[in-house]
Amino acid sequence: MVNITNEGLVLAGSAIGAGLAMIAGIGPGIGQGIAAGQGAAAVGRNPGAKGTIMSTMLLGQAVAETTGLYGFAVAIILLYANPLIGKLK
Amino acid sequence: MESLALTSVTFCEVDFGIHNYKDFSFFGHQVYITSTHIAIGIVMAIILIFAIAANIAIRRADPEKAPTGFLNVVEFMVQAIDNMAEGGMGAEHGGRYANYLGSLFMFLVVSNLSGLLGLRPPTADYGTTFALAIITFVLIHYAGFKYQKLKHITSLFDPILLSPINIIGEIATPISMSLRLFGNILSGTVLMGLIYGLIPKILTIAWPGVLHIYFDIFSGCIQAYVFVMLTMVFISQNFETEE
Numbered sequence: 568m569v570n571i572t573n574e575g576l577v578l579a580g581s582a583i584g585a586g587l588a589m590i591a592g593i594g595p596g597i598g599q600g601i602a603a604g605q606g607a608a609a610v611g612r613n614p615g616a617k618g619t620i621m622s623t624m625l626l627g628q629a630v631a632e633t634t635g636l637y638g639f640a641v642a643i644i645l646l647y648a649n650p651l652i653g654k655l656k
Numbered sequence: 657m658e659s660l661a662l663t664s665v666t667f668c669e670v671d672f673g674i675h676n677y678k679d680f681s682f683f684g685h686q687v688y689i690t691s692t693h694i695a696i697g698i699v700m701a702i703i704l705i706f707a708i709a710a711n712i713a714i715r716r717a718d719p720e721k722a723p724t725g726f727l728n729v730v731e732f733m734v735q736a737i738d739n740m741a742e743g744g745m746g747a748e749h750g751g752r753y754a755n756y757l758g759s760l761f762m763f764l765v766v767s768n769l770s771g772l773l774g775l776r777p778p779t780a781d782y783g784t785t786f787a788l789a790i791i792t793f794v795l796i797h798y799a800g801f802k803y804q805k806l807k808h809i810t811s812l813f814d815p816i817l818l819s820p821i822n823i824i825g826e827i828a829t830p831i832s833m834s835l836r837l838f839g840n841i842l843s844g845t846v847l848m849g850l851i852y853g854l855i856p857k858i859l860t861i862a863w864p865g866v867l868h869i870y871f872d873i874f875s876g877c878i879q880a881y882v883f884v885m886l887t888m889v890f891i892s893q894n895f896e897t898e899e
Contacts, residue, residue, distance in 0.1 A: 622885065629882040633832050636839030643842065647673070 577651050585645040591638025598631035672849030674781060692781040699767045699778060737761065744888035749895055753888070756795070760788065761884045768841060768876025771848070772868060777876075780842045782834065789834035792887045796829070800894040808894070833886055840879045844871030 606624035610617050644650070676688040710730045717723065723731055737758040742750035767778045778784045800808035812822045848871055851864055 625878060625882060626885050626889070629836060629879075629886070632840070633836055636835055636843075639839050639843055640835060643846070 573655050574652065577655065578649070581645045581649050581651060585642040588638045588642040588645065591641075592635045595632045595635035599628045602627050602631065670849055670853030672776070672845050674776065690781075691776045692778050692784060695767070695770055695775040696778045696784070698773070698775060699763065699770055702766055703762055734758075740884070741888065744885065745892040746895065749892065753795075753891065757884050757888065760887065761880055764788075764837075764880035764883055765877060768880055769872060771845065771872040771876070777841050777845060777872075779837055779879075780845045782838050785834040785838040786830070788837075788883070789830035792833065792890065793830040795887070796890050796894065799891050803894050829890060833883065837879055837883050840875060844875055847871060 602624055606620050609620045613620075675691045677691070677694065678689040679686055681687075709726070713727045713730060717727055738751070738754050741754040741757050744750070745753060764779065767784075771777045797808070804811070812826070813819045814822075848864065848867060851867060852860055855863065
């Protein structure tokens with residue numbers, strides 16, 4: 568533990584934090600799966616409306632994806648534009 | 657012996673960042689020509705060549721005969737974009753916004769697919785997507801003032817307690833739209849960069865092609881479609897006159 572520099576500690580913590588931030592991917596995965604399942608059920612009930620159902624489903628999935636992308640943005644910022652390193656001095 | 661065999665296999669270096677090619681000073685600010693600018697230039701050149709070719713084909717077309725070949729493709733694209741705009745915004749307003757939606761869709765598709773040409777997609781830079789989202793934001797509020805007049809402002813303060821949430825919601829629209837496109841394309845770019853760095857150079861000729869099909873073609877087209885659809889939805893929210 569003696570040989571760890573402050574920068575090294577901050578970088579290690581940032582890497583773990585980036586990994587934890589990507590847990591946000593669970594939510595959109597479940598949400599998109601539910602949307603796709605409901606879309607498949609809707610096509611099964613009403614095959615004539617396939618085009619409308621497809622575009623509505625894609626739009627809903629894209630909106631549901633936003634929270635996961637916020638987690639991804641946090642992970643990318645922690646890895647490549649780390650704001651915590653500057654706080655050391 | 658083992659380590660010798662390992663080191664003799666060359667790996668690509670992991671590289672998915674934005675590169676600065678030339679920097680100069682602009683009113684005291686340091687500005688750069690980055691890989692995004694170059695990629696946007698190439699994308700613009702592709703669209704421009706396509707547009708000029710389409711223009712020539714349309715001028716030379718014989719209105720008596722059925723369209724063939726290239727002209728057929730152009731007609732199909734125009735028809736698809738018109739149908740999309742009229743389906744999303746209604747027949748009354750659809751034609752008016754179809755030109756913006758069409759050019760937005762073409763730019764997004766070509767720039768998302770430009771990862772296939774070995775470029776870094778311009779949409780994987782937050783500057784590009786945020787600029788596009790700002791254009792959409794201006795259009796949303798232009799439509800709002802045009803069709804709802806002053807009610808567009810007063811409806812923000814309708815229950816006065818909720819006004820901060822309404823205002824934040826309006827501001828969050830372009831940010832979430834641009835982050836959605838940016839995050840999707842950037843995640844594809846980062847993953848492809850990591851995979852190109854992971855496997856030996858000799859394998860990069862064939863294997864990541866499958867992933868390019870998913871991350872560049874499938875995801876890129878879906879995200880272009882989603883951005884255009886969201887633009888249509890947000891603009892057409894302002895059309896209905898209040899009950």
